[in-house]
Amino acid sequence: MLKKIPAAQLRLGMYVQEFCGSWMDHPFWRAKFLVGTEAQLSKVRASGVQELWIDTDKGLDVETGIPEAEVKVMVEQELERFATMPAPLLPMPQESEDDVGQALALIHRSLPRITTMFSDARLGKALDLPGCESMVDEICESVLAKPHALISVARLKRHDEYTYMHSVAVCALMIGLGRQLGLNDRLLRKVGLAGMLHDVGKAAMPLDILNRPGKLSDAEFRVMRSHPARGHELLTEGGGAGPVVLDVCLHHHEKVDGTGYPHGLAGDQISTVAKMGAICDVYDAITSDRPYKRGWSPAESLRQMVQWKGHFDPKVFQAFVRTVGIYPIGSLVRLRSGRLAVVMEQNPANLLAPRVKAFFNLDTNVRVYPREVDLADAALGDAIERYESPSDWRFKDLDELCGLQRPRAGEGQGGRP
Secondary structure: OEEEEEHHHOOOOOEEEEEOOOHHHOOOOOOOEEOOOHHHHHHHHHHOOOEEEEEOOOOOOOOOOOOHHHHHHHHHHHHHHHHOOOOOOOOOOOOOHHHHHHHHHHHHHHHHHHHHHHHHHHOOOOOOHHHHHHHHHHHHHHHHHOOOHHHHHHOOOOHHHHHHHHHHHHHHHHHHHHHHOOOOHHHHHHHHHHHHHOOHHHHHOOHHHHOOOOOOOHHHHHHHOOHHHHHHHHHHHHOOOOHHHHHHHHHOOOOOEOOOOOOOOEHHHOOHHHHHHHHHHHHHHHOOOEOOEOOOOHHHHHHHHOOOOOOOOHHHHHHHHHHHOOOOOOOEEEEOOOEEEEEEEOOOOOOOOOEEEEEEEOOOOEEEEEEEEEOOOHHHOOOEEEEEOHHHOOOOOHHHHOOOOOOOOOOOOOOOO
16 A cells, blocks of 8 residues: 655655655666665665655555554544545435536536636736636536536546646645535635635646656745745735635645645634635545556555545545545455445445445456446345455456446646646
């Protein structure tokens, strides 16, 4: 399992997967290696690197005194606790394949308009806020009617259109999360607009930095960290964005432990809407394929995020788990019946019992004809035993199996979180 730790916790026997920040921040030509000598350990500690990723499957874990297997059990228990909180405040309608098609059509309509918005901002033109609000209205209606369809489809993006699709995805996630938190229609549209425009500051970033497929230098990384402030400036100069949008744009990279940017706000210094923006932005970023990193599966992403103590507000994150489900659509799971399945549809009454499509027999180790299974049907006697990491298997059609399609290719640009 990948785990993000402070550099101070690094010790001999750990396997370094990746350094956080710029490649210029550390003295190693390669980021992936087993820490086998005191010299390597000293170099990392002397480099100024604050955080890094370790792979506990290839090396030692942090000295928590808790075996890795028990850590995984604790993570599952915490997610299950989130998932079994009181039911959503509003009824969640059932969805169908037609809903996925409608979500795709909405994305196809929105993408050129968002592309134009970023292009205009790059050229110094005023943002078309009425046009943005019109898109948000459509997305809001889609999410309220079919909560998971648009959120799931928007995750499927090509790396070269990340910046634009990320705007749609975070907009949809913000509306879904706001709905779970009980926001009224007026506020839902405001947080949706905030999600749509939260990264508008990237339009002011140099394209060679924004589209760089490899690691950034420390100077380039500082430039990228300026995008919240630049976006806030663009929105303030244009006028009419409103305090919610401005707040999310400026503070969606803040962390509740005070280690975020640009202002290092902590706890209640960060507004609820900015806390929402932080969670939605990170979730979509880590589930998306990028030029420099393969995205995690939705289920794996939640399990990583729940371990990042100090990053997110616990209550808002609990609501987020209820928004996307403990096993989001597209998750690979192992069933009690000895089969692998992919999650197709959430069960609003019980997030631990979604509708799945079973397609692999673990006893014979062969694929079988895909069959839909409603785990809420007690007569079937089946249930999810655990989630499976897609990286441990070679299935390339999980999205197609669960009824999702990747949005058709269009003009776009890459981008960084």
